[in-house]
Amino acid sequence: MLYFLIAVLIFILLGLAFLRLGQRRQQQTGLPIGEVIYSDTGAWQKVEAPLISRRYGLIGKPDYLVQVTENRQSMPIPVEVKSRKRPAVLYANHALQLATYCLLIEEQFKRTPPYGLLHYADATLKIEFTQQLRDQVIEIAEAIRRAQGSEEVSRSHEDPGRCRRCGYLHACGKEALH
Numbered sequence: 001m002l003y004f005l006i007a008v009l010i011f012i013l014l015g016l017a018f019l020r021l022g023q024r025r026q027q028q029t030g031l032p033i034g035e036v037i038y039s040d041t042g043a044w045q046k047v048e049a050p051l052i053s054r055r056y057g058l059i060g061k062p063d064y065l066v067q068v069t070e071n072r073q074s075m076p077i078p079v080e081v082k083s084r085k086r087p088a089v090l091y092a093n094h095a096l097q098l099a100t101y102c103l104l105i106e107e108q109f110k111r112t113p114p115y116g117l118l119h120y121a122d123a124t125l126k127i128e129f130t131q132q133l134r135d136q137v138i139e140i141a142e143a144i145r146r147a148q149g150s151e152e153v154s155r156s157h158e159d160p161g162r163c164r165r166c167g168y169l170h171a172c173g174k175e176a177l178h
């Protein structure tokens with residue numbers, strides 16, 4: 001019995017250590033920690049047409065919109081569906097994609113969604129639309145616009161796995177795989 005209790009205690013301590021590690025990594029990236037929530041998928045409405053922001057030069061289509069009431073105001077919240085399980089630490093690209101939809105909704109509906117939902121195979125995360133995420137999306141959109149006007153665009157070859165799956169590899173050259 002004593003061994004069993006010790007094993008349970010070690011298990012709990014290890015779990016807490018991993019949780020703390022994950023939270024610390026999340027804090028280092030500056031990304032919000034997604035809160036797991038229950039979300040009624042029946043209320044989600046499929047988005048048919050892309051949302052457009054001429055102001056930021058952005059276009060995108062969230063998988064779903066769901067109407068929620070915040071501070072007595074009804075507003076659409078974006079939902080992005082991922083087929084994989086929830087990652088231990090929130091991926092920056094998932095958070096930025098959702099934040100882009102929040103910005104597009106703000107432009108289109110003149111209401112700022114306070115958060116969006118990332119729906120993984122095993123959980124739905126509520127991701128706050130923070131000022132930091134908003135700034136990052138605008139910064140990236142501007143960088144893309146600047147790059148579109150330039151003749152030579154510097155590429156990052158730091159992720160060979162991504163390059164291997166990329167549709168532009170043929171034009172990027174073999175150096176992408178190094």
Ligand code: SF4
Nearest residue numbers: 155163166169172176
């Ligand atoms: S192969 Fe694709 S992902 Fe890799 S650097 Fe080139 S464009 Fe980027």
